[in-house]
Structure formats: structure tokens, C-alpha cells
Amino acid sequence: METPQQIRDRIVGAVAGLQVECLPNGAPAGVPSLLVGRSCFREVAIFLRDDPQLRLDYCSNVTGVDWPERTEKFKVRRQVGEVEKDVEESRVIPGCLEVVYHLYSMSLKHGPLVIRVRTGDRSADVSVPSLTPVWRACELQEREVFDLFGVHFDGHPDLRRILMWDGFVDHPMRRDYVEPDDYDYEPTPHDHVLDRALARAKPGEAGCGSGAR
Amino acid sequence: MFQAIDQIFVNLLRGFLGHLPEPIRPWAGLVISLGAILGTFGLLFGLTTVCERKAIARMQNRLGPNRVGPYGFLQFIADGIKSLTKEDIVPRSADKVVHFIAPLALLVPVVLTYLVLPFGRNMVVLDLDAGLLFYFAAGASTELAVFMAGWSSRNKYSLLGAMRAIAQMLSYELPFILSTIGVVMVTGSLSTVRIVEAQGPGDGWLAHWNVFTPWGFAAFFLFLIAAFAEANRSPFDLPEGESEIVAGYFLEYSGFKFALFFMAEYLGMFSSSALAVTLFLGGWTAPVSFLGFVPSWLWFFLKLGVLMALFIWVRGTTPRLRMDQLMDFAWKFMLPLALFLIPVVVLWDRVGRGWVGWVLCGPIVAAAYVWLGRALVGRRRIQLRTYRYASG
């Protein structure tokens, strides 16, 4: 298989104006990944699937990564007064949510190619195009990313919570998620059962109401 | 001497009834016989559950129950006490009256079937002319009880189970009844006592059991398979298929009512096995005349035990069929074969019931079996497969 850089060049060469960027990977055996812009994400995915040299017909892994807003400190050599010295400056890197796809080819037996896409921020602009129409394999995994990270997939046929219950509010895999100190008061899908039970046991009668006394 | 042992129960009853005033004798006889039947088969039910658990455990290389009593054989008493003391839960939305009546409605007809079964020489409660018809009439009413149980529980699984059970029982009733027609035709009587007597050794030394005829052999297995289905036993245990509909029609029953269902199932199994013994295995007759000294009731229970072992063995082996396959099997295999056996019986009767009959009827029955079996399996293209391996 071609290297990710070559693939990137080929995509950009085929259609001008696509935002595809090759990200390095620091691990010794790691392969670089392609960061694709949101606007052309599905087109790129379809290209990767249908290109006769690549035929990446199998999407193995879909997952989210949370990048909270962070301040990066770095040193710059600056002219301070008369002397040139290292000055510590900081830069705010805006937070985003990232979705990573690992693609393989079952027919040509090669891979992986890692493609990733990022949302605009972590609160308002959290939608990315869904790849479920391209690879059905993404269906449940994208639901999971939606559930645990809060990434919204446009074009997903059945975007619901998958692991947490429907009434759950937060997204537990985000790095700033704070778990509640008392799970008993989490809303559950069985709340109405509890309500009914409480309503039945009127105060004064025997039952849950008078149990405390 | 042998005669005395053979007739010991009959004489005991007669002697006891002799002390009673004349008008209530028949009723007292009925009550005592029923009590004896319930006691005997109740005990047999308990022992069978233990034996079944132990035998299946051994088939699965386990030990089975071995804690209560010698070799665990008193386990059923512990189970009985447990189910008696358990809480009887009735679902709130259930139809309480019907829910209550259903287990009784299931048990009563099953017990009634025992009235016409001859357990030994002169050991039959009601020697009806239409004994076989009585048996089927009583057996037919169990479906209603199953429906009542499933419907009144207000549980979807129960309802599904009841529907399955009724469909299955109705379908298998046909081969169940049709497979006995040959016996009735050959014997010329619907009375179970006549049927057994006709199968005895008579003047010769070898018994004329119906199973030792080509048609009787086939009919015996048809009857047995239908009996499996009627008793909801594996591989026809769909109504209670625990992996699909959890427990089927008695899902919402607990405690003693559940035990009644359980008991009715086993009593039904005994009674259909007993009928199989009566119709095909010569009832209480000995296979050869020189074994006639063994008490007749012992022969009967021995044969019953063999059939029960078969029930248990099959249960330990087979997976369960699916509903449509079950229906296919009843309507496309068993019913045609049972119908086909009727002319064969006529042929057997006409050519003189000897080796000529065997030569003529044997191949016909075998051919029908093979052909129907192939038609049943072939349409669905069910076969063993060979597999290829990836190159390289």
C-alpha cells in the first residue's frame, strides 16, 4: 500500500481544494494518519473505498478523542530591550472532538489507513459527517462515539445513545466529565416505575412512605 | 401360586369390597382404584424425575442429584416439599379464576385416561367397549387447560407458548390416533382389554405383539413420536422451549401449581407410554409363554420402564425442532405415513399375517418411509456439507 503521504497527495491531486493533511505519529512503529476536513470528509471516504488501488472496503475501528482546550507553553527567542533571550509565551489551542477511523482492505488485504476528522469546538459545533452510509460497520461505533463523546454524526440513520441510558445527560468519555457523587439520583429509564410505586404508597399507609418512620 | 401373585391386587380389592354394602361397591371400587393409581403413578413420577435427572447427568458426564437419601433417590421428596412451601404467586393482571383452574383442568383429564388402561390381567378400572375412544376423548381436553394457563397468565411468552402447545397437540393428535387404527382393525375392538388379550401368546409359545408386524413397527414409532409431541417432550418441547419463550404456558406459575403442571406432564407421558405398551407391546402379556409365570403387572411396568428410558434418552440427545418444521413433520411425514399404513394393514390381514405378509408389507412400509423422509428433507435441501479452505 502507498504511504499515507502518497495517498494524501493523490487525493489532493485528484480533486483540488480538498483539505487533507498528513499528521505524524510519534510511536516507533506507528503510521501517520490523514486529517480530513469536515466538508469533504464523506467524499474522501468514498474515494478511499472505491479507489482500485486502495479498495479500503473494511472500516475496522471508529473512535472519538477528546482534545480539551489547552494552553501550550513554548519559548521564543525575542529581543527584550537590548538582549535577545528566551521568553516563555503561551498559546491557547482551541479544544475539539476528533473522530478516528481505521480502514483496511479485505479484498487487497492491506491497511491500516487512519483517517480523522475534527469538530469545530466541544460544545456548539460538534457535528461531523457520518460514514455509516459508506461503511455499515460504523453504525454502532458511531453511536458509541455520539453517546460517550457527544459528537453528532450527520446522516447517521439511527443516532441514539447506545451504552448509557436515554435519559443520561453528560458524555462520560470527555476528559472533563465529573462523575456524580451519588448514583442513586441519576435519572433512569425506570423513574416512572418508582413514581408509580410512590404514588401508590400514600403517606400514612403501610408501604415505602411509612417505612422511614 | 403364580396365579395368586398375579391376581394379588385384584383379590385384595375384591376382598375389601366384599365387606361393603352392595349399592356403594362400584363407587368404592372406583375411588379405591383411582387412589391406587394416583399413589402408584405419583410415586413413579417422583422416581422418574430423579432417574431422569441422574440419567441425563450421566449422559452429560455429571453426577446428578446424589445428596438426599440413598444415591439421591429421595430427591423428589425434597423437591415436593420445596414446591409445596414456596410462595404461590399470581400475577396482578392475571385472570385469577382461570389461572387457578388451569392446572386442575390439566390434571383431571390426564388422570381419567388411566381408567381404561389395563395394568395387568383383570386390572382395569373401566372395561369400556369404547375404551380407546375414552382415552382419546380425555386426552383431547388437555389442550383446553393449556390454553387456559397460557391465556390467563397475561404474559406474552405464556400466550405464545399456549398457542404453540395447542397447534402442536392438535396436529399430533391426528397421527396419534391414526396410528392406532391398524391395531383396532386387526383386533376388531376398541376395548383396551380385548386388544391386549389379542396380543397374548394364545396357544403358541410366541406372543403376537403388534410391534412385531411391519405395519405395527412403523405405527409403534409413529405413535411414540406423536406421544413425545403430546407430552411436550424434547425434541418437541417447543411450548416450554426455555431458550426461546422462557417456559411457555406455565411461565407465571409457581409453587404447588407449577408442580401440578410438572406432574400432569409426567402423568401424561406415563399414560401415553402405557397406551403404547397396551397397543403395540402386548400390554401385560409375556413375550414368550414360558415366561408367563412372571406377574402380569410386572411385565406391564417393565415395558413402561423401557419406554420411559427411551423418553429420557431422547431428551438427553436431541435439540429442539422449530415450529414450522414441527408442523411439516406432522402433516407431511407422519400423517401420510399413518394413512398409508391403513391399506397395508388390510393387505397384512388378507395375506394371512405370516411370512408372506412380511415379504409383502415390509418393503412397502420401508419404501414409504424412505420416500416420505426424502420428500420432507429434500425440499429444504438439508444435507451435510463439505468445506473449502482459503488458498495460501
Place this chain on the structure above:
Amino acid sequence: MLGSGIIKGLAETGRNFVGSYFDPERMTTVEYPEQRLAPKENTRQFPFLVFDGEAALAGLRCVACQICEKECPPQCIYIEKSREKKPDHLGKPQFHPAIFDIDISVCMSCQICVEVCPFDAIKMDTEFELSTSDRFGGLLMHKDLLARPNSHFLKVHPTDAGVIDARRAEERARLEAKARLDSEAKAKEAPPAA
């Protein structure tokens, strides 16, 4: 022919039925409370603290370094260091645990505490019958419950314990030799000074 597969299956279960009475290899079941399988040497259930000598709490090898507390994946260990130090088997002054609790209801028997312990102080026991009538307090093991003599360790994991004992004996011997050499050297040095 229809039915041949089922008959084959019946033959198989029949053979197993008969075989279960004659072939011990078929019966893997053990009647537990009366019969017991001997635990394998590597078997691990829940951790215990090894102590040397006779007194349980005085001879604990644990020096309260809290590595296991930090590494324990379900975080079921709780340690508090003692204020004062006391000498260990090499005579070096060390802390010891004032409190050492393991919540058995949380512990998942992963043996990571054993692997990370640099002092061979915590080991896995093969005891598994730990049921109590108290779900909360009864399953929280304090150090007096956790402490087991080295002889117990030798009994449940003889190979492992043998290696460790040999190593500790060697360390001690080396130290004693060194001390002897030192004292001899001192003794040698001393007279001229005197």
C-alpha cells in the same frame, strides 16, 4: 436416511452414559465440600502479607512504601505509614504499615501488587472460602487478618518461596560477611590507633 443422524447421536449419548461409570476421564466433576482438588502452585486468590518469625505484626516484611497501593488497578489497598522506623531483616531502619487494609470485595486477584512489590512482602494466597455474614465489614481485611507466616508462603508456593528465601538468606549472609569484614577491618585499624 431420515433419522440416521439422531440414531448416531443416541449412540453417542448412550456411550457416554455407560462410559461415565467406567471411564474416570469422562467425569471431571468433583463433589466439592468433601472432595477437593489440590490447588495448583500458581493459583492465586487474594493477597496476604508475609511475616518472618513468630510475631505476626512485628515481623511483617512490608515497609509501607505504598507502591502496591498506587499500582492496584481497582484500588482496593489502603496503607498508612507508621511514624517510627524499626529495623528490617537486614537491620536497616524501615517504616512499617500502621494500617494495611485490603477490601476483598473489590480486589480482583490480578496479582499486580505482588509483581510490583520490591520487598516480597505481599503474596497471593490460595484460600478462597472467604464468605462472611457481613458484606461490608467482613470483607475488609485488616493487617492482622492479612498477615501469614513465611511457612504458609512456603506451603502454598514452595518454588517461589524457596527462591525468595534463598535470596534473602544470601543478602543477609552478604551483609553479615560485610559487617564481619568491616568489624575485622575496624579491629585491624583499631590497635595501631590505640
Place this chain on the structure above:
Amino acid sequence: MMVTQRSSDEWDRPAPVAGSYAFVVGDDPEDPGSLLEVSMGPQHPSTHGVFRMDVVLDGETVVKLKPVFGYLHRNHEKIAENISYLGSMPYTDRLDYFCSLTNNWAYALAVEKLAGISVPERAEYLRVILSELTRLQNHVCLAGFLAQDMGASGTPLMYGFREREKILDLFESLTGARMMCNYMRFGGCRCDTPPGWLDEARAVVDSFPRFLHEFENLLSSNEILMSRTQGIGVLGKDLAVGAGITGPCLRAAGVDYDIRKVDGYGIYPRFQFRVPLGEHGDTYDRYMMRILEMHESLGILKQALDGIPEGPIIDPKAKLRGFRPKAGESYGRIEAPKGELGFYLISDGSPSPYRYRVRPPSLVNLTVLEDLCVGHNVADTVIILGSIDIVLGEVDR
């Protein structure tokens, strides 16, 4: 069929398009009361754990099926992101609790890729032996459970468990635990084999074919099993590839894709084995794939047990404590008995992973459950689910 949607506007983060859903049955004006909704699970005997299928039935035919997950969710990934790399190893045991050793291997592989650690020869051999033993015991149990779902009153399951017991005994004497083995470490394995272990393993491997033969006698040619499974739940090739189905289910559909061959991870390229392929993609093929794979696994085991060299068991450079790989990311995947098990790790140079992700084969294989089940009976859904082979510890994580 109508699906109602409940809007949920109490979300401070963007609200999802579809909220909770519920089937409303019997609202079809043309056919009143003809449909029956049954919620199979989470406490159903044959959903293999706390799994739920909301099934809409027409008679007993499945019209619609929705899997509902999450009853066993414990956010394994979040736990792993808060403890050290080593600390996650025992947690991986609990993913697919039937196959803890393959889970260990997949995680160790991902970390080894992330940090560039090599594995000594003997450890590689041991890993192969253990993972093939795991495959054997997973597949015998699967076949037993499948027969159990068909109502075989436990006999095949007990035969399977009898053999599994021998393999678990091997695991116990090597790793100390029967199921939660926690045996592999980054750069090798935790401890060397106790004396005589390899001979015991050889004995188990040698006696295994006898069991397989027994099992096949009992089931593979049984007419009831064949008629229950053949032509049921047919999975097409294209759907299988597109939906990311892996493992025996994929190969039953006729796709030649075995990660042991494709990636050649560990030392698998050294062993001779074949990859069985199905033709119909139905439940019977899926069942037979497992049986045939067991034969191949036995072949691998024989070769590995004969070829295992002496030597160190773990890379001496691999650190147990204070393990901090450099920033980067890696994806390690292996052919677990249930399919492709992958671990995706992002390191930021700290002692715990920045992102830790498990790619669970069981969950992804469930994507096609509805496609396989619609049009079949309730009884078939149960065996289709059984033939997909899920473990809820891995589905819900």
C-alpha cells in the same frame, strides 16, 4: 409499524436528533392487533447475558428487531485512561471473559507497537499456544451454547465444558487463574511455565480430537440441527464486508480474511494452517467454521508445542513500573476467537494512556443482527444470536 420519538430538550450539550424510541404496536389501521412486541431480555435465558432485543412479531415471525445494549456498561475505557498502562491489563481479562488471554495479547501488542518493545522467542511461542487453547475453549463452548439455544438439554454444552475444564486447568497451573488470567506483559509473559506444563498441554491437545469426534457424532449430522441451522440467518458477502463483520462469521460468508494470515502478528507466519471458508453464510456454516477452526488450531498447537525453544520469557528492557511510552498512537489487532479485537492507544508521554479504545468484535458483529433475523422465527433469532457469538462483557465494556 410506527416509531415514536421522545424529544429530550434538557440537554445542555447539543440534543440528539432521535431520542428514546418505543414501538407502538397494533396501530396499523389495516391490520389491528396483528403485531406483538416482545422485549427479549435483559433477563432472558438465551441472550447470553444482559442483552436485550426488542422484537416485533407477526405471529412468530420477526418483523423488526432492535438490539439494546449497555446493561453491563462500566466504561472500561475511562477506567483505563485513569490508571497506568499495566493496570489495564487485568481489566482486559474482563472484556471477553471467555478469552482473557487473547485480550491480553491484543493489548500487549498495541502497547508493544506504541513503545517499540520486542518480545522474546519463547514468549511468542507461549502466546500462540495460549491463544490457540483459548480459541479451542471458546469454540467448544460456543458450539455447546448454540446447541443449548436449540434446546439440546445441555448435553453438548456439558461435553464442551468437560473439555474446557481441562484447558482451564492448564491455564490455572500456568497463570494462576482459570478465567481472569492476566498473564501477558508488555514485552513477553509474566512467568515461565511450571515444570511439566508443556507435557500436560500436549496431552490435552492429543486427547482433544477424540472429543471433537464425539461432538460431531452427536451434533454435526443431526437432522434436527441441520434443519434448524441450514438456510437460517444468511449473511451475504458484501454485507459482511461492509458491516465490518470479522472472525468466523465473516469466513462463514466466504470472505478469506484471517488476521493471523493477513497481519501475521506474533510468529503466526511460521505455522502451517488453513483458513476454512463457508459458502452459504448461514448459521450452519458459522457453526461449522468453529468446528473446522478447532481442527486447525490443534494443528498450530502441535507445531508450537514441538517448536517451543528455551529462553527468556520477557524482554529485560520492558519496565513494569514507571512505564511511560513516548507520545504517539498505535493500533494493535489480533484474530480473537470472536473476530478482530483491536486496541487503539494514544500516548501523551504520561504514565497512563491519553486515549484507550477497545474495538470489540462482539459489538460490531451485532450490527447485522436485525438483517439476519427479520423474516425468521423467534426461535431462529435465538440461534442466530448464538451463532454470532457475543459476550456481553465485551459488547458493553
Place this chain on the structure above:
Amino acid sequence: MSPMIYFLSGVTLASAVAAMTLRNPVHCALALVVTFTGLAGIYLGLGAQFLGLAQVVVYVGAVAILLLFVLLVTRSGEAGDGDRERDRVAERSWWGWLIALLVGAVLAVGAWSAGQLPQRAAPPELPGVRDIGEALMTDFAMPLQVVGLLLTAAMIGGAIIALREDRMRVAAEREGRR
């Protein structure tokens, strides 16, 4: 024997009344089953073995089950619908009264005239199952065959109708899916 007959008649009549008045259709059907069984008991008590047993096989074993199936398959809702239905039926109840009156009149006339008829000597022995069977196979062989053929034809016809509906539905579903 006669107290038994009175008892059975009482049960039969009571359950027949229950079958008409109970509100839950399934209960009605179950009450009807009791009526059938009571009737069978009366037959048996009168010594008509075959008739009594055939009554149980046919009515309890088949007709009642059929009724229950029909009830379950056709009924859409629970009591809510049924009440409205009952009101509608109640408006036209005079039809029922009329028919009941007519039937009662015919029965009364029959019973009265039966008393008027000269008493015939009872047959020496009640016909047993064997006699019925012989009669069916000799004197009434032809009618039996005709009835059998008719019923077979009806059964096949029913099966075909059910089959066609099923096929049509399958075809419609396929269309819909496309």
C-alpha cells in the same frame, strides 16, 4: 343414575346461562366447554358411550379450541371495544328473544306430543360401539363415504384459501420491500 342426571343437567344449564351472560368472551367460551362436557356426561349416563365420547372429542377437543382461536385472532381490543359492541347488539336483542321463544315453543310442543305417543318397548340392549361401527360399514357405507369426501373437500378448500391469502401477503410484502 337419576340424581347424577339431575346434577349434570343443572351444571349444563348453569354453564349455558353463564356462556350467554359472562362479559369476557373467553370466559363465555370456557363456560360453553363446561356445557359440552355436561352434555357428554348426560349421554354417558344414558348409556350412549359412543355419542358421549364423540361429543367430548369433537366439541371439547376441537370446536371449543377453534372458538377460542377465533376469539383470539379476531378480537382487536379489550373490554373498551366490547362494550360498544354489546350496546349495539342489545338494541336488536328482540331478535334473540323471538328465536328463543320459537325454539322453546317447538320444544314444548315436541315434549308434550311425546307424552301423547304410544310407548314403544325399549330395545332389549342398547347399541354398543360395535353395532354403530357395523352399521356404518354396512348399511350406511355409502353415506359415510359421501360425508367423508365432503369433509375432505372442505378441508382442502380451507387449506387452499388460507394458503392463497398467505401467498398474497408474502407477495405484497415483497413488493413493499422493493
